[in-house]
Amino acid sequence: xxxxxxxxxxxxxxxxxxxxxxxxxxxxxxxxxxxxxxxxxxxxxxxxxxxxxxxxxxxxxxxxxxxxxxxxxxxxxxxxxxxxxxxxxxxxxxxxxxxxxxxxxxxxxxxxxxxxxxxxxxxxxxxxxxxxxxxxxxxxxxxxxxxxxxxxxxxxxxxxxxxxxxxxxxxxxxxxxxxxxxxxxxxxxxxxxxxxxxxxxxxxxxxxxxxxxxxx
Numbered sequence: 001x002x003x004x005x006x007x008x009x010x011x012x013x014x015x016x017x018x019x020x021x022x023x024x025x026x027x028x029x030x031x032x033x034x035x036x037x038x039x040x041x042x043x044x045x046x047x048x049x050x051x052x053x054x055x056x057x058x059x060x061x062x063x064x065x066x067x068x069x070x071x072x073x074x075x076x077x078x079x080x081x082x083x084x085x086x087x088x089x090x091x092x093x094x095x096x097x098x099x100x101x102x103x104x105x106x107x108x109x110x111x112x113x114x115x116x117x118x119x120x121x122x123x124x125x126x127x128x129x130x131x132x133x134x135x136x137x138x139x140x141x142x143x144x145x146x147x148x149x150x151x152x153x154x155x156x157x158x159x160x161x162x163x164x165x166x167x168x169x170x171x172x173x174x175x176x177x178x179x180x181x182x183x184x185x186x187x188x189x190x191x192x193x194x195x196x197x198x199x200x201x202x203x204x205x206x207x208x209x210x211x212x213x214x215x216x
Contacts, residue, residue, distance in 0.1 A: 035101035052169035090145030
């Protein structure tokens with residue numbers, strides 16, 4: 001079973017909304033884990049990478065026939081739990097996470113609140129009395145995550161093809177989260193290791209990219 005370990009490195013502040021806020025203080029707050037650290041769910045990572053892979057497939061040269069719907073094979077059909085891979089919820093480096101979890105003051109200081117005016121798109125002017133606040137996570141955060149194969153694939157060429165598209169998808173992503181038009185969520189996926197957990201073999205992911213899709 002293949003496991004891809006990666007780092008998610010933010011280059012700008014980011015926002016992953018919880019869908020709730022604090023009345024009179026924050027209109028749109030961040031989602032936090034049990035340690036008081038801003039959380040990006042594995043489901044979110046899966047959705048972001050699925051969108052990236054779908055876009056890459058659309059960019060394939062005319063005439064390149066896809067034997068299978070690659071995005072469905074990797075991520076499963078929409079609305080069905082048939083994925084071949086599990087996407088973990090990324091976490092901070094262990095010591096960093098522990099340090100934040102032990103300090104209430106640190107938890108309060110790692111994020112900031114930004115204030116914006118809602119814009120009337122028709123007239124392109126600020127709406128009167130429409131000031132709102134949004135909580136943002138810090139640009140220096142680096143999360144650690146993994147993508148793990150959970151279903152067997154007996155065809156080695158197909159498995160390498162899935163890995164190829166996952167890697168391409170990770171490289172395709174430049175922004176995640178809300179407020180991308182304001183420059184939020186600038187990010188980079190950095191692959192740390194691709195390993196077969198059954199035999200301990202490590203894959204050279206740069207070679208996989210260089211070689212491209214293996215033809216059947």
